[in-house]
Amino acid sequence: MTASKTYPVPEAIKSSTHLNAATYAEMYTRSIEEPEAFWAQSATMLEWYKQPTKIKNTHFGKNEVSIKWFEDGQLNASYNCIDRHLANNAKKVAFHWEGDSPEDSLDVTYQEVHYEVCKLANALKEMGVAKGDRVAIYMPMVPEAAYAMLACARIGAVHSVIFGGFSPNAIADRINDSKAKVVITADEGRRAGRSIPLKANVDKALANDACPSITHVVVHKLTGGDVDWNEKHDVWWHDAVEDCSGQCEPEVMNAEDPLFILYTSGSTGTPKGVVHTTGGYLLYSAMTFKYAFDYQEDDIYWCTADVGWITGHSYMVYGPMVNAATQVFFEGVPTYPDVKRIAQVVEKYKVNSLYTAPTAIRALMAHGDKPAEGCDLSSLRILGTVGEPINPEAWDWYHRVIGESRCPIIDTWWQTETGGHMILPLPGATSLKPGSATRPFFGIQPALFDADGNELEGEAEGNLVIKDSWPAQARTVYGDHERFINTYFSAYEGVYFTGDGARRDEDDYFWITGRVDDVLNVSGHRLGTAEIESALVAHAKVAEAAVVGFPHDIKGQGIYVYVTPNEGVVADEALTKELKAWVRQELSPIATPDMIQWSDGLPKTRSGKIMRRILRKIAANEHDQLGDTSTLADPSVVDTLIAERLNK
Numbered sequence: 001m002t003a004s005k006t007y008p009v010p011e012a013i014k015s016s017t018h019l020n021a022a023t024y025a026e027m028y029t030r031s032i033e034e035p036e037a038f039w040a041q042s043a044t045m046l047e048w049y050k051q052p053t054k055i056k057n058t059h060f061g062k063n064e065v066s067i068k069w070f071e072d073g074q075l076n077a078s079y080n081c082i083d084r085h086l087a088n089n090a091k092k093v094a095f096h097w098e099g100d101s102p103e104d105s106l107d108v109t110y111q112e113v114h115y116e117v118c119k120l121a122n123a124l125k126e127m128g129v130a131k132g133d134r135v136a137i138y139m140p141m142v143p144e145a146a147y148a149m150l151a152c153a154r155i156g157a158v159h160s161v162i163f164g165g166f167s168p169n170a171i172a173d174r175i176n177d178s179k180a181k182v183v184i185t186a187d188e189g190r191r192a193g194r195s196i197p198l199k200a201n202v203d204k205a206l207a208n209d210a211c212p213s214i215t216h217v218v219v220h221k222l223t224g225g226d227v228d229w230n231e232k233h234d235v236w237w238h239d240a241v242e243d244c245s246g247q248c249e250p251e252v253m254n255a256e257d258p259l260f261i262l263y264t265s266g267s268t269g270t271p272k273g274v275v276h277t278t279g280g281y282l283l284y285s286a287m288t289f290k291y292a293f294d295y296q297e298d299d300i301y302w303c304t305a306d307v308g309w310i311t312g313h314s315y316m317v318y319g320p321m322v323n324a325a326t327q328v329f330f331e332g333v334p335t336y337p338d339v340k341r342i343a344q345v346v347e348k349y350k351v352n353s354l355y356t357a358p359t360a361i362r363a364l365m366a367h368g369d370k371p372a373e374g375c376d377l378s379s380l381r382i383l384g385t386v387g388e389p390i391n392p393e394a395w396d397w398y399h400r401v402i403g404e405s406r407c408p409i410i411d412t413w414w415q416t417e418t419g420g421h422m423i424l425p426l427p428g429a430t431s432l433k434p435g436s437a438t439r440p441f442f443g444i445q446p447a448l449f450d451a452d453g454n455e456l457e458g459e460a461e462g463n464l465v466i467k468d469s470w471p472a473q474a475r476t477v478y479g480d481h482e483r484f485i486n487t488y489f490s491a492y493e494g495v496y497f498t499g500d501g502a503r504r505d506e507d508d509y510f511w512i513t514g515r516v517d518d519v520l521n522v523s524g525h526r527l528g529t530a531e532i533e534s535a536l537v538a539h540a541k542v543a544e545a546a547v548v549g550f551p552h553d554i555k556g557q558g559i560y561v562y563v564t565p566n567e568g569v570v571a572d573e574a575l576t577k578e579l580k581a582w583v584r585q586e587l588s589p590i591a592t593p594d595m596i597q598w599s600d601g602l603p604k605t606r607s608g609k610i611m612r613r614i615l616r617k618i619a620a621n622e623h624d625q626l627g628d629t630s631t632l633a634d635p636s637v638v639d640t641l642i643a644e645r646l647n648k
């Protein structure tokens with residue numbers, strides 16, 4: 001591979017950031033050498049009822065894993081996100097809510113959030129929800145989704161947010177796994193001008209007593225659309241809170257009391273109910289938010305994620321709100337009503353930092369420079385990305401067209417299980433290389449292991465592990481601690497196995513190469529999916545590409561590629577040849593695709609990640625073994641791909 005371009009910290013932001021290269025290095029070293037002192041001091045970022053004195057008590061073993069941080073500390077997450085700010089920031093806007101339609105918007109202050117959260121918290125208590133009980137939340141992207149999460153946190157109930165695009169089956173599975181007492185939903189959601197029957201989906205999930213743990217269904221009236229009503233358990237949100245007080249004393253929680261359960265995306269298998277606890281998670285999400293986006297008091301921050309994902313938990317609710325941030329809270333999608341929506345919203349609210357996903361960037365990039373045309377993006381200072389490796393091509397587009405070649409791109413590698421950012425550049429401290437998540441956050445010790453469990457030193461490529469615990473680490477898989485141990489701690493003794501592969505370069509920068517399960521072994525050479533896909537996307541005629549291995553008599557594994565061409569491109573035999581030659585030249589002859597199948601769409605999770613495990617089955621002609629497909633955004637894509645499977 002040709003050496004990639006490096007982007008130094010922009011002069012324009014250098015003098016004003018929280019950290020520079022020297023302070024990052026100094027703090028990082030301290031976080032590793034004196035973790036107890038480092039985290040004890042960091043913990044003062046939160047307000048505690050009882051300051052923790054026991055900081056870290058963690059053990060990773062093949063048979064036993066126990067993770068405790070700040071274990072004698074007491075606090076409340078909702079208090080830290082709201083009440084703390086009322087003295088000085090009561091009138092500060094917490095959410096600039098921007099509706100699916102550009103006509104709809106609403107500002108909500110911290111004072112108003114407090115009132116709404118307290119009312120709902122009291123209503124939940126009246127329904128019999130107590131500390132430790134689980135509450136499912138199946139909501140569209142309206143402020144009530146955040147109120148619901150914070151109301152649970154306030155009374156010590158454990159929330160389990162279910163993405164608003166999931167089907168009745170997926171809802172029922174998640175409710176039953178966590179035995180939730182209450183589900184909070186809305187009549188309907190809205191997405192790109194269409195309405196989503198949220199209440200009807202909950203009705204279907206609950207039909208025939210399929211979720212016996214549920215005693216109440218709380219329904220927020222959003223669109224006023226028709227809904228069926230079950231007198232036994234349905235209650236309108238506005239009725240439930242009507243007689244409730246706007247004051248609700250926060251429950252005193254132990255740092256290790258669970259805050260929420262969240263199911264992973266299901267890219268690699270059946271989703272796991274990841275459990276996060278209160279103290280460590282809250283501190284780490286707040287701290288990473290502050291440093292990743294170099295948050296300053298008057299910033300306007302916008303994350304385009306959905307609260308149904310961990311990004312929506314850590315970087316739309318808990319992290320920003322502990323910092324008393326003002327955020328844009330967006331109901332819609334980046335391409336509706338058209339591809340300029342993101343730029344228009346940035347202009348409207350003078351957004352300073354924007355955090356989105358490669359899938360959204362690629363969707364916009366397919367339209368050239370049009371997504372930014374005529375919009376004033378001069379307020380932007382920092383851009384972020386999360387969810388998948390970002391192809392250098394997409395990075396360049398994001399940097400040039402949205403960031404006007406001025407804003408650093410913070411490529412954040414992390415997972416539902418990690419609770420917060422793990423490997424990322426920090427705006428004032430780290431030079432950037434497009435496609436690299438760069439360096440670890442404080443307290444994080446990434447390492448590369450080979451298949452036999454040997455640690456690899458220096459420049460190397462291998463399986464990415466984390467050598468010691470960090471405060472926001474998941475504590476268990478809900479109800480299945482054995483699965484937790486097996487998934488993350490059984491591959492290698494004494495370390496957390498991420499399931500991702502990575503390469504470390506000559507500057508100790510990390511490059512995520514893709515899922516370990518997706519790694520190809522072609523004639524004895526190990527190839528990550530990310531690099532081949534990036535090479536393909538860099539071709540002018542390619543919009544998106546997904547690479548998987550398939551059984552090959554001679555090579556062991558052959559390279560099977562699904563390519564979505566750009567609009568207007570004729571996908572023919574000549575283009576197949578052109579793309580094969582292109583990858584050969586860009587990467588290496590070993591990486592030359594054996595087969596290229598054209599596809600209008602790729603199977604993706606609802607959070608936009610390509611599900612290569614399904615593509616692998618299609619390529620191998622094992623259509624009857626697709627595995628869990630419940631988290632697919634559009635299952636019909638799969639049928640089309642199977643029908644068009646190349647039979648060469």
Ligand code: ATP
Binds near residue numbers: 271385417514
């Ligand atoms: P499951 O664990 O159920 O298979 P999932 O891994 O897709 O689902 P998430 O926790 O939402 O669920 O995704 C985390 C994964 O996303 C990471 O392990 C990594 O593969 C990928 N990822 C996230 N951010 C980045 C990034 N900046 N660069 C590269 N990969 C990323």
Ligand code: MG
Binds near residue numbers: 264268415499
């Ligand atoms: Mg995962």
